[in-house]
Structure formats: structure tokens, C-alpha cells
Amino acid sequence: MRAPRVIRSAVRPKRLSRWTAAVPLALALAVGAAACGAAPTPAGPGSGSAPPAAGARTLTVFAAASLTGAFTELGRTFEAAHPGTTVRFNFGSSATLAQQIVQGAPADVFAAASPATMKTVTDASLAGEPAVFARNKLQIAVPAGNPAGIDELKDLADARVKVALCAAQVPCGAAAVKALDAAGLTVTPVTLEQDVKATLTKAALGEVDAALVYATDVLASGGKVRGIAFPEADEAINDYPVAALSGAPAGDLARRFVDLVLSQRGGDVLTRAGFEAP
16 A cells, blocks of 8 residues: 655644544554564555555554554554555564664654553653553463463462563563562563563463463464463553654654544454453
8 A cells, every 4th residue: 555755743642541532533544663674564465565656655653562463453444544545563572662762763653562661752752642542461371272281370380380471671571570479479481582472472382381471462362372361460450552753754644543543443443352441
């Protein structure tokens, strides 16, 4: 899909706390993100193989890895509603994405998996006031068949159980630390991964007996892992904030994409993906 260029402008998204604040679909905006060191990921097929036409518009969105499915769908929705736009995403660890933005990576919107990682960007005066649009909590992911017989969180403290966790500096890792602390458990992981998708993959491939990941990632696995809920997850729920970036190359589109995420339509997509309303 082809997309016109836009005028750089500073934006400040309006804070909304519930998905019930519907925003007209006409305000939904095109998104996209240029992955650092890699080709950016278009939201839908056919977007970007030919040279862009004069006036083509592209929106770049940096988003937490756990938002991959939901935001890809929202990107397609936006492109369909705004012919001539291209939606590109950079999905990855929120902590890594925040550092890329601070270091000057071109982006229009940032959607993080925790307020702490968003704060890295707002403290640098690179974004308007963030709005929380979704919540997510952990589950224990075990390989299909659950060969280690994991039933509850305390089973992960058994030295014979191989566990994968996210690194502590990324949101899924910080949440895991909180949940384990709430349970009074010490778990020694065999691997610390840099984002939740990589952590889930360890369990899906049977390389570990269990992993702590988001409930949304268990759902998105399509049955490759089984999710086990545990009560301590309620002590480590992650709020997801989104903000249009100050001086965004596609500032008007950034505002519209934030509106789409905060709208009823955006909330419906996020709910289907397993997220909770804020």
C-alpha cells in the first residue's frame, strides 16, 4: 500500500481511561515502524514493494512485542480506512524500543508494555501525555502435554524444572519478579530472554519446562503452549500506555492512531487478543 509524506508536528494525545470512549473510524490513523537495523514491517500485504507515489504517507509505530497481533490488525483497519497510507511497525522489547526512540530513531507513536518504559521517553520530553489503553497479566506457559507436570507457581522453584523468564529490565521480566516476590519464591531460570515472544518460544519448542509470559501470548500461540493461571499474577498486572511522539514525522496520523487504539473498535480488537480494559 502506498502512502503520502506528512508534515512534522508535535502532538499530545488526549488521555482516555476506558475503551468505551468511542472514536469515529474516520479518525483512525495509519501506523508503521521502522525496525532498528532491519526492514520495517508493513501492516498489510502489498504495502511498500513499489516506489511510493508523490505525497505517499507512512506512519511508524514502535510497539511492545506482545501487541503484535492486535496492532497488526489495527494497522490493516487503518490502511483500509485511509487509502494511500502505509502502516509500518517496529515490534520488540519496550525497554529496547524506548532506548531507540531516545537515541533518535524516527517514530510517530510508542505503545509500551509498562509505564516505566514509557517514562524513559516522556522524561526525555519526546512524547505527550500517555494514555493507558489496556492491561495484561502473566500466566505460566508450558509445552503441549505439560511433560514436567507443572500445576502452580511454586512448581517453578523446583531445581529440576527448567524455567525461562524475560530479563528483569523488560516489562514481562519486571512483572515476573513482582509475581515471584508476592509468592515468596526464588526461581533460577535457565535463560533470560529480551522480550516475551522469545520467552514463549522456549516453552513452545520444549526447550524449557515452563515460562512466565503474558496471557495474551499464550492465546496467540494457537495451542503451541498451555497457559496456567496463578493468583500471584494479580499482583503484577502491567498497564499499557500509548503516546504520540513529540515532533513525530507524521504527527496528524499519530494523533489519529492513538484515537483508534483508545476507541471502542480498538478495545474490541484488544479484548479478542486477550487484553483487559484499563
